[in-house]
Amino acid sequence: MGNYLHALRRRRARQLAAQYAAPDRDQRVAVIGLGRFGRPLAVELTRRGWDVLGLDVAPHLVQRMGGVLTHAAVADCTDPQTLRQLGVTEFTSAVVGIGTDMEASILIASNLLEAGVPNIWAKAISRQHGQILERLGVHHVVLPEHEMGERVAHLVTGRMLDFIEFDDDYALVKTVAPDAVTGVPLGESRVRTRYGVTVVGIKRPGEGFTHATTETVIARRDVLIVTGKIHAVESFAELA
Known part of the structure; x- marks a missing residue:
């Protein structure tokens, strides 16, 4: 079952990457959070020819992306100054893929919105978290665990x-x-x-x-x- 869930995560990453990869957009995207959600998403976007900047506060997660992403850095993106210094505020697309720290997710999304990033995707870990992100004005909210749970339920029961x-x-x-x-x-x-x-x-x-x-x-x-x-x-x- 673990391998199957992992395959579903990879497939969901491909589906999300396809949503971002419209040919008429500036093909630069910042992926903030390189865990189970952000890492496969960043890899898939890179495979599709996008210029991906991967960011995370954990050095070991950034190191795992060595040789995969052209640009990756250890950074605390809850600090708006850090986002400006890294040039993230000039990107047209950003993904907040943080999975466990709701406060950091909300702060980073707020920073991106205040900077005027026009296309922001954010992972939510609960419906309440998703509602907060939507109220902030995040353009696209994703609940991967909830969606995956519903999907597996349909496959198991039907x-x-x-x-x-x-x-x-x-x-x-x-x-x-x-x-x-x-x-x-x-x-x-x-x-x-x-x-x-x-x-x-x-x-x-x-x-x-x-x-x-x-x-x-x-x-x-x-x-x-x-x-x-x-x-x-x-x-x-x-x-x-």
Whole structure:
């Protein structure tokens, strides 16, 4: 289970990095906090070609990033002067990835906001912490442990092979095709009308994923990528 959770953390880091990596932005980002959340995020952003400045108060965490990040430094970012000296206040993007010190997280986020950094992401360790960050004005608040817990719960209790939740009660799910939709083209099975979900991809045993169309005929043991409201995709997955 530990390896699986570690894999989910890496996948979440890739997803978050993809959100930051819009091609029209200044591709510099400061990642403050190089622990279990910040380190894989910084590595993934670097892999995507971003210029990453990694910062942490713990020397051993900074040392672990040697040879991985071009720029890394031991720094106490609760001091606004430190942020100015390091040039973080001139960045267009910053991530506060501190996981255990709520006070430091709030102080650093406040410093970044006061400096006018236009895109700030911050990790929250609880819903209360997240609400405080949102009230401060942080642009993007992430609760990775909560999101991971919900995701694993869906995988453990249901027939889902993977589960990703988005805003507005919307989700994308990987699941085995239920018998109720097999043997006929998607256009005739009326999946969207009957179940409130949309089949966007299909994978047959031994083959790769392909886009699903109204002419696609689903067979038993096919793996589907399905989108829709959370309650709808949950109900659809339970048919399998």
